[in-house]
Every structure is written in C-alpha cells, then in structure tokens.
Amino acid sequence: MDLLDRIFAQMVEYFQGDPRRIQHFVKVHAFARLIGHREGLDAAVQQRLEAAAYVHDIGIKAAEEKFGSSSGKLQEQEGPAEARKLLEKTGLDPYVSRYRGGGLPDSRGGGFSGESI
16 A cells, blocks of 8 residues: 555544545545646655645534534644644654745755745
C-alpha cells in the first residue's frame, strides 16, 4: 500500500460512521489530483497536494467534539494537531502549515507566492 493509500485508509477510519465527511474528502482529493496532473506538478509536490486534500478538513471532528461547532476558526485551531498525528502514523513527514497568502515553501528552499501558487 503506497503512502496516499495509507492516508486514505487512516482518514476513512478517522471519520468512521460519517459517510458525508468521507465522501467530501474523496471528492476534494479527486479534484486536487486532477488539477495537479493538469498543472504538471512534479511527483513530490503532487503527493503533498493529494495528502493535503485528504486531510484538509480533519479539524472538524475535534472542533465538534470539544466545542460543539465546526466553524472554520475552530477547524484551523484543531486541525494541525490532528493532521500531524494521522500523518505520523502513515510515515509522511508531518510538516503542517496553513496558507495565509504569504506564499508556500517548495522543495528547493525557495517558495511559491502570488501567481505562481
């Protein structure tokens, strides 16, 4: 089982009993995968994109359990720790960041910003 398959399996287990959430991350992943391929991303960036698509809403469950709400702010608060735990189980480097418009790191030590994102 490759890395993305392991992340998928972990996410299904994480959202067990909530088919709506599972269907959502599957759809988001499908769109992200297609866009990444159409953009010609290299394999490493494509893998990160797909992994991020799977875990993008992982903070919902913890936010609902702790606060009874799945507001975006609470998802941002709870999501990184949940994503880090799940990604560590799969063997992926658990680097987790949030995009705030200032650019994203790339594997060459530079970054992406503005139109290059």
